[in-house]
Amino acid sequence: MTILAELNTLLSNMSIQTETGKLNDKVTDEYVxxxxxxxxxxxxxxxxxxxxxxxxxxxxxxKGNYMQLKKKIVKGLLQNNFTITDKRYVEFxxxxxxxxxxxxxxxxxxxxxx
Numbered sequence: 001m002t003i004l005a006e007l008n009t010l011l012s013n014m015s016i017q018t019e020t021g022k023l024n025d026k027v028t029d030e031y032v033x034x035x036x037x038x039x040x041x042x043x044x045x046x047x048x049x050x051x052x053x054x055x056x057x058x059x060x061x062x063k064g065n066y067m068q069l070k071k072k073i074v075k076g077l078l079q080n081n082f083t084i085t086d087k088r089y090v091e092f093x094x095x096x097x098x099x100x101x102x103x104x105x106x107x108x109x110x111x112x113x114x
Contacts, residue, residue: 003054003107007034010076016069030062030069037104041111051108055085058103066099073103082107 004020011018017031035057041049062069070087077084086104093100 001109003056003105003109004034004036006080006082006107007056007058007105010080011073014072014076016073029064030060032073033059033061035059049111051110053106053108055104055106058105059090060101060103061098062101063097063099066101070101070103077103077105 008018008020011032017028018034019031020034020036022033037055037057039052039054042051042053058073060066060069060073066089074084074087082105084103085106086102088102090100090102092098
């Protein structure tokens with residue numbers, strides 16, 4: 001399983017529209033764009049990577065109360081063993097009427113034999 005697949009499943013189960021990279025479908029009053037940040041080998045053993053660390057930024061857009069949506073997503077992330085590395089309010093977009101909030105997450109995946 002990949003971090004993007006896990007996030008898509010988690011957010012879909014919360015009835016939150018998601019896209020990767022940019023939004024392609026019809027825009028709703030709330031949605032999340034998943035933006036991959038990095039994949040790296042931060043944990044080693046005997047000079048071989050044991051785990052791959054994957055990081056993704058969740059860009060949350062909502063015309064409603066961003067705090068309620070943020071809390072719902074954070075709760076789901078923590079319950080599913082994601083590490084939250086950053087949370088920040090970006091801006092209120094006057095031209096679209098959306099609040100924009102970002103949550104950066106990381107997850108560790110055990111490496112398969114190389």
